[in-house]
Amino acid sequence: MQMEQKHTGKKMNLPLWVLRFALFFLFVPNLTIAQEQPKVNAEVDTLSIKIGEQIQYKITVEADSTDVVHFPEGQTFSPLETVEAIMADTLRNNDRVTLERIYALTQFDSGAYTIPPQLVTINEQQIFTDSFQVKVADVAVDTTKQKMFDIKPLIQVERSTANIWKTLLWILLGLAVVAALLYWFVFRKKPLSEAEKEALLPPYDRALLELKKLENSRYLIQDEYKQYYSELTQIVRMYLEEDVHLSAMESTTSELITKLEMLRDAGELKLEDDTIHQFQKILQTADLVKFAKSKPATSVAEQDRKIVELLVTKTHEALPEPTEEDLMLNEEYLAELAKKKQRKRLYWAAAIFVGILFLGSMFSVTYFGFKKVRDTVFGYPTKDLLENEWISSSYGFPPVELETPDVLVRQEIDLPKETQELIKELQAFSYGSYVGIFSVSASSVTYKEQNEPNFDGAVGGILSNFEQLGLKNIITKQEEFVTKSGVKGLKTFGTGTFEDSGANEGKKAKYNILSFGGKGFMQQVVITWEDGDEYAEQIVERILSSLDVKTQV
Template identity: 60%
Template sequence: MKNEKVIQNYYKSQVLRCMVACLIFICAFQGFSQNIPSVRSEVDTTSIKIGEQINFKVTVEADSTAQVIFPEGQTFSPLETVEAFATDTTKKSDRYTLQKIYALTQFDSGSYKLPAQRIEIDGKGYFTDSLEIEVANIPVDTLAQKMYDIKPLMEVQKSNTQFWKILLGILIGLVVLGGLIYWFFFRKKPLTEAEKEALLPPYDRALLELKKLENSKYLIQDEYKEYYTELTAIVRSYLEEDAHVSALESTTDELITKLEMLKDAGELKLDHDTLHQFKRILQTADLVKFAKSKPDTTVAEQDRKSIEQIVIKTHDALPEPTEEELMEQEEYLEELARKQQRKKWVLTAGIAVGAILIAIVSLAAYYGPGYVWDTVTGNASKRLLEKEWVSSSYGYPPIDLETPEVLVRQNIKLPPEAKANIQELQTFIYQNDATLLTIATTSTTFAQPVEPDHEKTIEQLLKNFEKKGAKNIITKQEEFSTITGVKGIKTYGSGKFKVPDSSKLVTGKYVILSFGGKGFQQQVLLTWQEDDTYAQEIVDRILKTVEVKTEA
């Protein structure tokens, strides 16, 4: 009995140990499983019509401390992302449930694969399931609604908005420049006191200056030399202007002698006492200026009054000007006015030309001389490059690209031998003879689902170059990929091309892009002049925008 109890106790202890071990394992497993994040995805529908939307929902369960990053941008290609809604977060104990919804769509019918999306949680990637989405065409009831032919291309009048903006800017600039020229050169400015005095007749000006001398402070400040210097200068200037005597450069004796000669000739009716008094004042002035003599203040004031009387008597003694003299004086004044007007116009023209030259030099320094010259002369290629471009789709299967001008559909008649192999040929072209720029697209649908012979088509295009007068054609070839990764063949090179309506040959370049699949072929042709940098920029920009469909 004792042994049986020992055995029973042993088995009980072993069972108890196993239960404890299992309990510890379960708890540990539960704790570990709670740390593993989970990612689920679903869509509200797997079948839509063209343009309809599906909601792709991603649900992530993770710890509250986990950092979760959802996909952004166009990662759902070939489906397009319409909108990514805000993340919805809910908390359950120490875990978060994050839910993100994306609105997706597609505008072409077919079966599309929604690729698996990478969800990054704490730096580690977790992927959603990929799904098949069916996009169906919208059926058209041709019985209830009539079908119409495609309308022909319409000529649209080119907008002149840009031209009028430029013209308005030029007019505003001219108005501003004209206003500045008028304000600074032609406007009658208010005269200063000095200018008003200068316009007075010699007699009135002399009396006014003598009056100012009377009110001066020369005598109060014992500045006799300055006083007599100004006094004699006033009378000498008056005699030179009104009596036409060279008085400013004459000595006292020479001036008195000239006045006496005029008196004797009857041209100046002055009495002997006036001349004697005038001589005395001049001699006093010489003594003050050169001998530092200092007369009494009363003498200086009296001399000023005497000079004023001499000016008055001289003015009265002068003979009246004859009619011929008055006419000569009027003609002289008119000629002087015309000279001043011509000076103004020359100065104005100089300023305008200088402003234009400064503007041209500044622009040339900033943009380069070639760019400024092409802008002034209206380079055709530059205008094409800088205008608003057009993005369009041409032919079927479609070729998408951006061009400076819309390509025009060409009516091409297939030869009888080609009709057996070609079901439809659609060609669109833009040609600019001024820049020798050609942009063309061709979409060909074959009668049978066969692969296109690109080499044969390219060879035919090069032969067409030669038929049109091209020579020395150099050809290179490489692989070309569109933005979305569609691969094709790029054939390019250079040669001597004939200028339209001329026998002249210029060096040009060309590019031929060839794409296609079973039953169809797509080609893009570009030609331009080699030394035309703007045309090269146009071609480079076009090549960056080329896109084609991979299926007919």
């Protein structure tokens, strides 16, 4: 027993270093868990500015290096406008980090304004900054040195002609190409070929030239007597037909000789009997060569060519001098011939122009599609709007920022008395009309009471207005809509059919109603367009991508 008690007592006496070691590990977890909480601080460089000057609003966040920090984004400082936001600095101290972001704010109306608390999110913890009271003072103007003038009235601004000039330039370029083609292929004086030069020679000169070519030919060397005599008789017959005005080409040998003798006997052609007789023998020889396959000696063939050349010369000399009447007839003939050539050129020009137009149209229709070509040539309202110079502007207060094909015009709206008691201010702007199918409108309402807006009631009022204007069978869908700056709103969209709206009867329309707001205000954008209009679809898509709102009054 004594031994056991002694052993037990020895077991209870723990060494001091063991106790210290146990206490260290007991408190280490507590030291690890006890981290510093994040800190958020906001400050401004001034509380008083003049119109248009800027306030430097700085938010400083001290947090752990592993924390995820989200600073305010977009126009969250309303009624002051955010000019820019920059990340100023990042400082590290062991496992702690200090982040700074500076916002440049401004205001263009004098008065006292409150910069609302700003939300900073660190991980899932939301921390709000303090609010600040800011005074915006008018800029003092020395009216003794600076003349004052009344505000000028609104004026109608002419539409930009930039797109018109582009279209005109393309048209002029196309016309220049067509004109160049017409000049090159039709109106340009082309160098004449040898055959064309020969055709322009007088009949006598042309006959002598052709006889000279026949002399230098190789028909006799190659034993081609039929071809030789065929060309020989054709040359002399063509000359007699053109210069003596005999129907020589279709006449037989005996008929042609008879006609020459008649002209000689009538005194219209001074030829000797021997010349006519020699010409008759040449024609008979040619008939024998062509039809009886006769083959005269080479010397005879050459002599026959010389006799024909002599006949042409004597016939030309034997022709009487042309009278003034003949010359006039010849001039009229030449003038008529020139007119025919001109008409032929014009026909060719018209044919080329129509061909280019047809080929260009076929290519355009194949490449771009019939509808786009038709709308480009004849015009289409929404296509013209889409290709217009777009306007980016801010409408109402709280403002609705939109980019539209045309400026939205302020509308004066008469409200019922019961509505006027609830609304502090209503500002409405629009382009087009609902029954014109394509329209855009934006409105901003501030209420006298700081209540949440009734989106369902406002949308229901717009749909009732659609029905009064003739839109029936309205289908409605709703989904969330987020602007480019991250503001969330309600998108109401769908389709309907115009059943009793005159020219639009039977057309199907589409609509978008976008609603935003908060306590004491509401903003809405309404867009309507014809279903199936691809240009309107592109316009709506561009408008929605540019839409942004400020949600603080």
